[in-house]
Amino acid sequence: MKFKCGLYGGSFNPLHLGHVRCIIEAANQCEDLIVVISEGVNRDEIDIRVRYRWIYQLTKHMGNVRLFILQDHVKTKQDYTEEYWMKDAEKVKEFAGKKIDVVFCGSDYDMNSFWARCYPESENIFFQRDEISSAEIRADVMAHWEWLPDIVKPHYVKKVLLAGGESTGKSTLTINLANYYNTNYLEEIGKNLSERSGTGMLMLPEDFTDILLIHKSREREALLSSNKVLFEDTDCLVTKFYIQFLDGKDKAINENLADAIAELNNYDLVIFLEPDVNFVQEGDRSSVIAADREHYSNKIKELYKKRKYNIEVVSGDYQERFLKSVSLIDKLLGEHKR
Numbered sequence: 001m002k003f004k005c006g007l008y009g010g011s012f013n014p015l016h017l018g019h020v021r022c023i024i025e026a027a028n029q030c031e032d033l034i035v036v037i038s039e040g041v042n043r044d045e046i047d048i049r050v051r052y053r054w055i056y057q058l059t060k061h062m063g064n065v066r067l068f069i070l071q072d073h074v075k076t077k078q079d080y081t082e083e084y085w086m087k088d089a090e091k092v093k094e095f096a097g098k099k100i101d102v103v104f105c106g107s108d109y110d111m112n113s114f115w116a117r118c119y120p121e122s123e124n125i126f127f128q129r130d131e132i133s134s135a136e137i138r139a140d141v142m143a144h145w146e147w148l149p150d151i152v153k154p155h156y157v158k159k160v161l162l163a164g165g166e167s168t169g170k171s172t173l174t175i176n177l178a179n180y181y182n183t184n185y186l187e188e189i190g191k192n193l194s195e196r197s198g199t200g201m202l203m204l205p206e207d208f209t210d211i212l213l214i215h216k217s218r219e220r221e222a223l224l225s226s227n228k229v230l231f232e233d234t235d236c237l238v239t240k241f242y243i244q245f246l247d248g249k250d251k252a253i254n255e256n257l258a259d260a261i262a263e264l265n266n267y268d269l270v271i272f273l274e275p276d277v278n279f280v281q282e283g284d285r286s287s288v289i290a291a292d293r294e295h296y297s298n299k300i301k302e303l304y305k306k307r308k309y310n311i312e313v314v315s316g317d318y319q320e321r322f323l324k325s326v327s328l329i330d331k332l333l334g335e336h337k338r
Helices: 015-027 048-059 082-096 136-141 144-148 171-180 205-223 236-243 250-266 287-291 295-305 318-332
Strands: 003-010 029-040 065-070 104-107 123-127 157-164 229-233 269-273 312-313
Touching: 003 015, 003 082, 015 104, 015 123, 029 082, 048 065, 048 136, 065 082, 082 171, 104 269, 104 287, 104 318, 136 144, 157 171, 157 295, 157 318, 171 229, 171 318, 205 229, 205 250, 236 250, 236 295, 269 295, 269 318, 295 312
Parallel strands: 003 029, 003 104, 029 065, 104 123, 157 229, 157 269, 269 312
Antiparallel strands: none
């Protein structure tokens, strides 16, 4: 190795492929590389735990990289003046436990920067940086999607929920939208689990427990490979609606579980499909619900309103529903759908 101990730092807010290249090239040249992650505790930044995990996942296969969080409590970067610089540099040096031979920076820094001036005993190497900056990415994430490492993309994926009563075209529209936006989707978990007894009318309480838990688990998995947006066919509130048809003491337990998961959930867009298309009897759909579709649809809708979801109601024929949904999603993505 050319250097015994090196230093590379930044806020990584967010981490992008320019950072990735700098970290790799710096690690290639050092026996010991310290990556400093700057945290502005009182500034609007991505959670430091998220940023730390990104860089840990990026470097965990490298035996010569250590991570250090450097906190400051000023309100703006402009307030982070030289009076703080030297004190914080001492914290980094103490963590290093040895002489820092080299400080690596991108070419967007110069010899007047914190990284150069606080380590005068170290050599300075400036990596040529002609790529996008974190600030530009933050201003329009979707337009700069290809600059995000795969470990970062899930943080920015938009979640779109399609909800509504039975036979409103949710499943078909979910798949069509996923195909159109070249991404993946989360299918309705209950569709297969409801047929464990051959009929959805004889579901057991544990079936609903499985639906609720499996849906949340699969959502987390689906986010890891989504392209800008993840489409979800129903959620825990729709499941909660169907729980009301259960009998017995376990009904309340599952309703509480649905509420608990709803507290964890968040969606960037909720598309609610009205029951104004033909009812298709598929599988074992409820004749009770089919006889009064609007009533039961409104009961589901109330569950979302109670949780103060800003729902977009979509009606009309299948073409109208598709076009209205596309318009809403394009707006959500800033029209950078590809």
